[in-house]
Amino acid sequence: REWRGSRGGTAAGLWGGERVAGRGGVIGGSHACAAAPPLPRRTQGLERTEHEGFGGGNTAWEEEKLAKYQHSETRLLEVLEGVCAPSDFACHQLLERSEEHVEQWWFHERQQHPDFFQWLCVDRLALCCLPGTYGPDCQPCAGGPQQPCSGNGRCDGDGTRRGTGLCVCSPGYGGPFCAECGDGYYEASRNKSHLVCAECYRACGRCTGPEDSSCLRCKRGWVLHEHRCIDIDECGTEMAHCRANQFCVNTEGSYECRDCSTACIGCMGAGPARCKKCNKGYWRDGAKCLDVDECASAEEPVCTGAQEVCENTEGSYRCVCARGHVRRDGHCVEDKPPEKGFFDDVTEDEVVVLQQMFFGVMICALATLAAKGDMVFTAIFIGAVAAMAGYWLSDRSDRVLDGFMKGR
Template identity: 90%
Template sequence: MGRRRRLAAALLPLLPLLGLMGAAGGAAAAGASEAGAGAGAGAEPCRACRGLADSFSRGLERTEREGFGGGNTAWEEEKLAKYKHSETRLLEVLESVCAPSDFACHQLLERSEEHVERWWFHERLQHPDFFQWLCMDRLALCCPAGTYGPDCLPCAGGPQQPCSGNGKCDGDGTRRGTGLCVCSPGYGGPFCSECGDGYYEASRNKSHLVCAECYWACGRCTGPEDSSCLRCKRGWVLHEHRCIDIDECGTEMAHCRANQFCVNTEGSYECRDCSTACIGCMGAGPARCKKCNKGYWRDGAKCLDVDECAGAEEPVCTGAQEVCENTEGSYRCVCAPGHVRRDGQCVEDKPPDAPEKGFFDDVTEDEVVVLQQMFFGMVICALATLAAKGDMVFTAIFIGAVAAMAGYWLSDRGDRVLDGFMKGR
């Protein structure tokens, strides 16, 4: 019981992941059917058990030469011998046997704790195949290869070579399935021991059958040639061991809608739409019409478009500034050249009135710079003339004006003001 408690402690971190904390006390005593039910959550039970057993065996291989460490060889060999069969090694293997996201493995491991412990401490020398001991004998989740179902019955064709080696047994190696054969392409029969439709026996001996494809129109044949057919596929008829295409369009086998025509293809037929000029047709184009559609007239064998715009005695389009435009099978009313439709009426197409230009709208950027410099120079000259007369007041104004105007006209605002002035705004 002490060992089981330590194993349970090692498995305890798995329980919150599974949501099985409340069932942990009874998990160790769960029987084979309970283990099988747990392994079925999202995965086939035998596959889940095989994955667990394979991972467990890899863990044993990984820890084969591990020990507790030691100083000399004799001491290390003694410790290694103890570690090889120790509970410590078992716990190390169990810690990494399942991937974190493998729910089925974690659940199966938690429910199989007692069986794993029993095999490790009591059964592994007599039963070294852990997969067979756990998954087949104890949990009854898997069967030997070539058998299936709850009682591990032989698959169709026998357990040694199920389905004659030409297919797969449904449920092979599990406690599920029907045991029936799912044959590979080209093979058939209850034991996949015959060639399927469209294939013939290329070779056969007591244990193997090789099937090869017939000529593509043959359903059954004796060889690959087109002259070796015994039966034809649908859409073909057998004539002197050859398969001849049936022209469904010349028989009542073809079924197309009223405004479609039939086109024969190899082994079948197609229905294609008639020309828009036709009401019913015998082929493609306006020359194969049974009757002409509205908007068309017959000229010999061909249905031609009626030009409603040219043939009418009275104007077809009566709106102001409207003209008639012929289309295939019909017409439409459009605005006359130089006009556009606005609010349902055709009006003259002219650009909207442009805003009046400012006095300086046509001045280029370089000219604006020159004018700006001229204006700035005239103001400075006027102030300089007044300052030259010796008037201290004008001298101060002159210096201040130079500084203020220089800062202002060199700013973005000054550029915008001057630009607006020159454009008359």
């Protein structure tokens, strides 16, 4: 049997209208009400139809002759019209599949179980749990179902049949029930039901206030001295660990490892003047490691190939071809254009003229054959002459011939 009301159509078509959110919110589907429950904890439809009758006329007569509106299927349909939003297909689908359950609640269970959401979604279908509970058996979340996690975090699996029930605290809060201030925060205010945590000075791990002099414990990379946290210079201790060709730079609460100059093998800072030892291709001039000019310092030529010259680079050198030469197949050869063929410099226009000259020769040959009285060759000759005349009389042929005659 399909639910039908004054608008006609099936239940899925009737249950459009305003989405009503109650304590449990609105569920997005029947597979898991993990994100939000599919039906409202309470519907405005119940309140809206509380004092209505079948036609808004003589209610006493209606109750006597047409049965009680308060418990009628007509009222049920009007209530259900406001449960789901028009576009919420999952909500409509859930109600349609739960037709027997909905009627069972409306006609037989409503007085004993006034909370429709809990009766259908939690108790009967076991899709989810009430807010503040979690897991297969809907156990209370950490901190209790009324105020899970002290209101300073969220319960893992809250309102679903999944999760651990443990608290995931909001930033600044800690403890198993999020009832304490976390590292780097202090109690700004507290009463029986609420705790407000504020951030400490950036170097403090624990503190009594926001000032830099109110530290009780320091974060890593700092050391406590008279309630103040002093930065530790890791570079001046054995706490820093950098690779062989890096140097240490102290930062607030930590340090950085940066690469040495390419002139160095090991260094104490940035630049070629802080090298412990000069790299290959460099030489020490006082405190600095300078590049060796291999091209100028070598007694014998370092580039021995034909037409090769030496070019100095940072820390090394390379052999390149002398001016006017290029490297081909591993050898330096003179950079000159390759020899051109007879037709390499012929332009497209000149090619067209040559083609026409060829056609002219062919026409002459055909004319010779046509002069002997052969009708086939005579017809071919006349066609070829007509085609050539059309071409030579065109603007393009004029331009081609003009260009050819003037050498362009």
